[in-house]
Amino acid sequence: xxxxxxxxxxxxxxxxxxxxxxxxxxxxxxxxxxxxEVRPDALIVSNAYSEMTSSQSNLGPLIADRLxxxxxxxxxxxxxxxxxxxxxxxxxxxxxxxxxxxxxISGIEKMRDIEPTKLVGVQxxxxxxxxxxxxxxxxxxxxxxxxxxxxxxxxxxxxxxxxFPVIAHKNSSTAEHAQFRKxxxxxxxxxxxxxxxxxxxxxxxxxxxxxxxxxxVGEGDLVGDRxxxxxxxxxxxxxxxxxxxxxxxxxxxxxCATKKALKASGKSISDVDFAEIHDSYSVLAALILExxxxxxxxxxxxxxxxxxxxLNGKLPISTFGGMKGRGYPVGAAGIYQFCEAFMQMxxxxxxxxxxxxxxxxxxxxxxxxxxxxVHILSKR
Amino acid sequence: MKSLVSIGIDGYGAYxxxxxxPTAEIARVWHGGGSGPxxxxxxxxxxxxxxxxxxxxxxxxxxxxxVGQNLGAVFVGTESKVYAxxxxxxxxxxxxxxxRALTADFEFAxxxxxxxxxxxxxxxxxxxxxxxxxIAMDTAQGxxxxxxEYTAASGGAAFVIGKAGSESVARILGSVSYVSDTGDFxxxxxxxxxxxxxxxxGEPAYFHHVETAVKNLFNEFxxxxxxxxxxxxxxxxxxxxxxxATRLGFTMKQIETGLLNPIIGNTYSGSxxxxxxxxxxxxxxxxxxxxxxxxxxxxxxxxxxxxxxNLPSKRKLGIPVRTLLENCSRIDYAMYSKLREKLRR
Numbered sequence: 160x161x162x163x164x165x166x167x168x169x170x171x172x173x174x175x176x177x178x179x180x181x182x183x184x185x186x187x188x189x190x191x192x193x194x195x196e197v198r199p200d201a202l203i204v205s206n207a208y209s210e211m212t213s214s215q216s217n218l219g220p221l222i223a224d225r226l227x228x229x230x231x232x233x234x235x236x237x238x239x240x241x242x243x244x245x246x247x248x249x250x251x252x253x254x255x256x257x258x259x260x261x262x263x264i265s266g267i268e269k270m271r272d273i274e275p276t277k278l279v280g281v282q283x284x285x286x287x288x289x290x291x292x293x294x295x296x297x298x299x300x301x302x303x304x305x306x307x308x309x310x311x312x313x314x315x316x317x318x319x320x321x322x323f324p325v326i327a328h329k330n331s332s333t334a335e336h337a338q339f340r341k342x343x344x345x346x347x348x349x350x351x352x353x354x355x356x357x358x359x360x361x362x363x364x365x366x367x368x369x370x371x372x373x374x375x376v377g378e379g380d381l382v383g384d385r386x387x388x389x390x391x392x393x394x395x396x397x398x399x400x401x402x403x404x405x406x407x408x409x410x411x412x413x414x415c416a417t418k419k420a421l422k423a424s425g426k427s428i429s430d431v432d433f434a435e436i437h438d439s440y441s442v443l444a445a446l447i448l449e450x451x452x453x454x455x456x457x458x459x460x461x462x463x464x465x466x467x468x469x470l471n472g473k474l475p476i477s478t479f480g481g482m483k484g485r486g487y488p489v490g491a492a493g494i495y496q497f498c499e500a501f502m503q504m505x506x507x508x509x510x511x512x513x514x515x516x517x518x519x520x521x522x523x524x525x526x527x528x529x530x531x532x533v534h535i536l537s538k539r
Numbered sequence: 540m541k542s543l544v545s546i547g548i549d550g551y552g553a554y555x556x557x558x559x560x561p562t563a564e565i566a567r568v569w570h571g572g573g574s575g576p577x578x579x580x581x582x583x584x585x586x587x588x589x590x591x592x593x594x595x596x597x598x599x600x601x602x603x604x605x606v607g608q609n610l611g612a613v614f615v616g617t618e619s620k621v622y623a624x625x626x627x628x629x630x631x632x633x634x635x636x637x638x639r640a641l642t643a644d645f646e647f648a649x650x651x652x653x654x655x656x657x658x659x660x661x662x663x664x665x666x667x668x669x670x671x672x673x674i675a676m677d678t679a680q681g682x683x684x685x686x687x688e689y690t691a692a693s694g695g696a697a698f699v700i701g702k703a704g705s706e707s708v709a710r711i712l713g714s715v716s717y718v719s720d721t722g723d724f725x726x727x728x729x730x731x732x733x734x735x736x737x738x739x740x741g742e743p744a745y746f747h748h749v750e751t752a753v754k755n756l757f758n759e760f761x762x763x764x765x766x767x768x769x770x771x772x773x774x775x776x777x778x779x780x781x782x783x784a785t786r787l788g789f790t791m792k793q794i795e796t797g798l799l800n801p802i803i804g805n806t807y808s809g810s811x812x813x814x815x816x817x818x819x820x821x822x823x824x825x826x827x828x829x830x831x832x833x834x835x836x837x838x839x840x841x842x843x844x845x846x847x848x849n850l851p852s853k854r855k856l857g858i859p860v861r862t863l864l865e866n867c868s869r870i871d872y873a874m875y876s877k878l879r880e881k882l883r884r
Contacts, residue, residue, distance in 0.1 A: 176743045274739045353571060 243493015611668025
């Protein structure tokens with residue numbers, strides 16, 4: 160049973176001060192329900208932090224009710240930054256198993272519901288509580304330590320690392336739904352304020368709110384001209400204690416998930432036309448691309464500088480800005496990736512349209528490659 | 540809001556304490572280098588507080604106004620009241636030798652002072668009093684290491700208000716007030732430092748209330764930006780007032796005289812009143828001034844003020860804001876910690 164993405168919807172990523180979780184979900188999802196005149200069999204909500212930010216757990220029934228969906232299966236999934244991909248994976252599984260014919264996926268996040276000083280702690284929840292969080296390390300400082308090791312091992316300079324935010328912001332500058340519309344030069348990135356040396360403000364994905372939704376369907380009447388095929392939905396996981404891993408600079412989850420996904424889809428790495436990756440920090444973008452096999456170890460930044468990952472490059476990445484430029488409402492971010500891939504594959508990228516959009520790789524991650532999900536999508 | 544009787548500012552006095560802390564010092568200690576959005580901030584010394592500074596400004600204002608002890612009201616607007624219970628106003632009144640005065644302390648975060656101006660306008664306009672004193676003064680509490688520590692500063696201004704007449708230096712043509720329950724920045728009883736919600740203090744708080752109040756002012760008094768020679772906004776940082784001014788249609792030329800944050804930081808309830816004092820120091824008779832304060836919690840007061848014939852001669856009795864700005868001495872973070880009692884003893 161092949162699973163398709165039949166439709167999508169999202170809100171702008173920004174500070175949605177006056178909108179609640181359910182209002183955002185409604186904004187992203189209602190048009191899908193109306194246009195498709197469909198009543199999904201199941202609703203899966205993807206969200207990372209609502210218990211902490213909004214004192215709200217059990218989002219499934221809450222959102223189902225807000226959308227006017229009575230008597231549907233409704234539940235919520237949490238896998239930190241990979242929540243979106245997990246929701247799609249589970250939704251696809253429900254369809255493949257015959258449990259459901261149509262599944263509505265609703266990703267939502269309201270990071271602005273909590274004070275910034277408390278949010279830092281929330282953002283670190285994916286790290287091991289007993290061995291990392293306990294010592295007061297933040298997610299940014301974990302990434303900073305990783306960046307230092309990466310830069311030292313491969314002689315990567317501060318400016319080299321800045322190549323990724325430059326791409327992200329160049330792409331998001333022409334993306335209407337993106338949080339940030341300003342371009343930055345390499346120098347501006349390298350000289351932005353230090354957050355946790357060597358990580359600068361412009362290396363880090365922003366805090367933002369947003370909601371993104373998808374309609375998943377199986378073979379049948381609801382598959383339309385716009386539908387995008389999910390060829391593979393694979394994942395892997397590794398030790399949350401990043402610094403206990405055997406090979407620190409080898410993202411084994413993303414590597415393994417990529418291999419599995421390519422095998423399952425019958426595609427090779429060179430078939431991938433563009434990729435939406437989890438570029439929430441510059442160093443993660445580099446290590447993800449190397450883990451997937453798009454760059455040799457230590458070379459991702461050089462490839463970026465050479466234009467390989469530009470919109471008109473050999474392998475465009477983060478085509479609407481990715482986590483860094485479009486924004487990173489954590490639990491919803493993975494769904495934005497699918498929405499953006501859908502737009503590209505339907506020729507609706509506008510100024511961000513990539514030339515070739517037949518096969519896409521969507522990579523969504525939790526923590527520092529604690530788990531990675533890789534989906535291969537193709538045009539119908 | 541417009542009084543039935545024309546209201547005037549009969550005298551004004553500014554006070555900015557002597558010490559300056561470069562924001563580079565704060566950045567050196569807390570942020571690994573760099574500096575804040577403003578260059579320096581004004582710091583009250585160990586023997587100063589809102590009360591002493593209020594008296595200083597009040598003395599200048601009452602002398603300029605020539606009211607002697609003839610004050611029917613003494614109101615102090617501050618968020619750094621020395622006593623939780625006991626009015627600053629009575630200490631100021633006593634220092635001035637005034638006893639037959641309605642006295643109260645006002646609190647509305649950074650707009651407490653402009654509220655005092657509005658209330659006294661009402662008392663004067665109704666004929667209940669002849670002259671009243673509205674003081675806006677603060678020694679803002681900056682939580683060490685917090686972003687707001689860069690700008691939290693000390694200073695303010697006092698205004699003697701009476702019926703607009705030959706003794707007045709300026710006329711208050713009218714004002715509006717706009718409020719909502721928006722908790723962007725607050726300090727609970729017993730807490731030393733306020734809390735705030737970072738970016739939330741921007742669009743939903745400062746910009747929404749200031750823009751709405753000024754637009755309401757324009758509507759109610761059929762005014763537009765080009766009617767004014769000067770515009771003064773509340774200045775939590777150097778950027779917000781410029782952004783608000785631009786959105787409302789004012790030019791940099793109109794706001795630059797009253798823009799003091801880059802040099803002395805945010806004097807909280809003293810912020811827009813000090814900006815007004817700086818403008819009154821150089822305005823010409825007939826010049827119109829738009830004043831918009833903002834107080835967290837939240838609300839904005841907006842005024843139309845017109846300079847009068849007597850301003851150039853009477854302001855010589857005061858101390859120009861420029862003199863107070865120049866008359867300063869720089870300190871380091873250690874001295875600042877001592878003077879602002881941040882060291883536990």
